[in-house]
Amino acid sequence: MTYYPKVIGKKCYLSPIRAEDAAIYTRWFNDLEVQKNLTYPVPIITLEAEKEWVANVAKRGNVVFAVVEKKHDTIIGNAGLHQVDQTNRCAEFGIVIGEKAYWGKGYGTEATNLVLDYGFNVLNLHNIMLKVYSYNDRGLGCYKKCGFKEIGRRREAKCIAGKFWDEVYMDILDREFKSPFVKGLFK
Ligand SMILES: CC(C)(COP(=O)(O)OP(=O)(O)OC[C@H]1O[C@@H](n2cnc3c(N)ncnc32)[C@H](O)[C@@H]1OP(=O)(O)O)[C@@H](O)C(=O)NCCC(=O)NCCS
Numbered sequence: 001m002t003y004y005p006k007v008i009g010k011k012c013y014l015s016p017i018r019a020e021d022a023a024i025y026t027r028w029f030n031d032l033e034v035q036k037n038l039t040y041p042v043p044i045i046t047l048e049a050e051k052e053w054v055a056n057v058a059k060r061g062n063v064v065f066a067v068v069e070k071k072h073d074t075i076i077g078n079a080g081l082h083q084v085d086q087t088n089r090c091a092e093f094g095i096v097i098g099e100k101a102y103w104g105k106g107y108g109t110e111a112t113n114l115v116l117d118y119g120f121n122v123l124n125l126h127n128i129m130l131k132v133y134s135y136n137d138r139g140l141g142c143y144k145k146c147g148f149k150e151i152g153r154r155r156e157a158k159c160i161a162g163k164f165w166d167e168v169y170m171d172i173l174d175r176e177f178k179s180p181f182v183k184g185l186f187k
Pocket residue numbers: 033034037038039077095096097098102103104105106107108109110131132133136137138139140141142145
């Protein structure tokens with residue numbers, strides 16, 4: 001096995017990211033169907049830039065995992081926590097299921113729950129927030145199912161294909177989270 005299951009769900013698990021997956025990430029992040037949903041500016045991503053990102057992501061205080069489909073140990077995305085603030089116990093959530101064949105099948109929801117579980121029950125975070133564009137129905141659906149609630153909007157902050165869209169802010173507190181993989185280890 002080339003991945004290392006760390007937080008394990010029914011359909012997928014979180015594993016440390018691997019340097020050799022940089023080419024796969026490069027494909028995902030240059031796919032406009034994927035990229036249009038990402039809430040940070042993504043220029044044209046070269047393989048070299050992606051290798052650099054993979055090598056340095058953890059050093060910048062991010063906790064990012066590969067999302068691996070469980071049955072075949074296939075990487076389908078990555079997900080994690082950024083700007084982890086241990087003093088105030090806050091962080092920002094980000095996810096991409098880059099393999100589009102896996103969209104809409106529950107993988108994003110499960111991977112989100114696994115990251116929240118790690119964030120709340122291992123890192124002892126209190127508040128996890130995210131940003132999502134108002135046209136990203138699949139993202140909004142996934143986050144609501146995991147317990148995120150809308151806390152506000154930056155209006156018309158995304159401009160794409162000649163139209164403005166809102167940037168939606170959502171968050172969840174540790175006491176609102178229900179998916180206790182980590183707690184299950186202590187029964
Ligand atoms: C957003 C993302 C993580 C969601 O993961 P996913 O595995 O596709 O989503 P899920 O199947 O777990 O859940 C999607 C939910 O939204 C609902 N939904 C709402 N509108 C939808 C739409 N237009 N298409 C598909 N699903 C939709 C689905 O019905 C589903 O809920 P259900 O299981 O109760 O039916 C994934 O699609 C992805 O990575 N997309 C590209 C990058 C991205 O958007 N990243 C997030 C940036 S904020």
